[in-house]
């Protein structure tokens with residue numbers, strides 16, 4: 177297994193280009209199942225999760241081509257025929273977002289066999305709301321042998337109120353509703369920018385969706401959807417990760433190809449921590465000198481502070497002057513990075529779904545282990561700020577959601593190498 181080795185203590189300087197959003201790309205790849213015509217995508221990030229999703233779609237019969245072989249960010253998908261509307265356990269166990277094929281397969285093929293995603297490090301992550309919504313649209317669904325087996329002559333429009341705001345739940349039901357008969361209303365819909373990016377593509381394909389950006393989406397089903405072209409929005413979490421990195425190490429970086437308007441809550445907390453920022457339409461110039469100020473926060477659904485930034489921001493509070501509390505309200509077990517940060521000399525205690533950090537002057541390098549995607553990003557940031565050498569093991573977690581992280585950090589002056 178690969179690991180990252182770094183010598184911390186060097187401030188970051190330079191420019192970094194943000195890739196396309198992983199959590200927009202994954203549902204958007206699945207949207208190709210909704211039409212027999214080609215979907216042409218730009219700015220697709222080159223990530224493990226994207227490669228996994230492409231393999232799942234190809235196994236079903238979707239053709240995937242790269243018009244410019246050296247440019248993996250441009251992909252054409254065509255689901256002319258789907259001989260195997262299935263996602264096997266082997267594929268799904270490596271990536272829970274595979275559940276996003278369920279809605280489109282049911283809507284287009286009227287049948288689907290998708291492995292139930294197992295749990296993952298950050299929580300049980302059930303998909304009961306996805307199933308509840310599809311049943312409300314007339315699907316007959318049974319769970320057998322670890323698989324979701326779903327059938328639906330024709331999905332019927334319904335009014336669906338999910339028990340909680342669910343990002344992929346909203347995306348699955350939104351895609352299914354596009355080809356259902358009649359009107360579907362999604363109350364309590366997720367408002368994450370990645371949901372909006374998917375909806376924009378669906379509208380380009382001929383879907384009739386209103387209420388974009390609000391918690392109430394209204395979809396008029398249509399007979400079929402046609403092909404379209406779409407450029408995926410920049411990854412706000414990758415941008416936020418680099419901003420936390422420079423806030424932890426000090427220095428000055430220019431983050432380009434990002435969408436500051438999708439990061440309001442995070443930027444406000446970073447300013448409180450002492451990060452100086454100049455903001456443009458698609459760039460952020462960020463500089464940091466001295467120790468961060470301690471800043472408390474609670475994660476919540478968009479537009480509030482994103483749970484996917486909790487682990488990265490925690491490093492700032494580990495190094496801050498003062499103490500801060502961080503409350504995780506979305507996932508029940510998203511503090512796996514805390515013990516690893518404490519191995520680097522942080523003083524963080526957990527009480528239920530709240531972590532309390534007593535800032536220390538500096539962290540000191542050690543061998544630590546990544547447990548999930550954003551935890552691994554947090555440990556890399558901590559290693560860049562710590563004195564001495566840090567090794568982060570099991571960085572396959574990092575590779576799932578970041579496109580060449582160590583190359584980008586090296587360009588910013590970090591002393592970091594990948595070791596086999």
Ligand code: EPZ
Nearest residue numbers: 199273301302303304305306341342343344484506507549
């Ligand atoms: C999406 O996961 C993201 N993944 C996650 O990003 C992100 O952390 C999460 O949304 C929250 O923003 C993708 O978009 C591929 P949820 P998702 O359904 O859709 C509970 C990353 O690091 N729930 O919004 O799986 C669930 O357990 C990843 O890039 C149910 O109980 O999250 C959680 O507590 C990690 N039943 C809460 O709702 C359901 O049927 C929110 O989950 C669905 C969800």
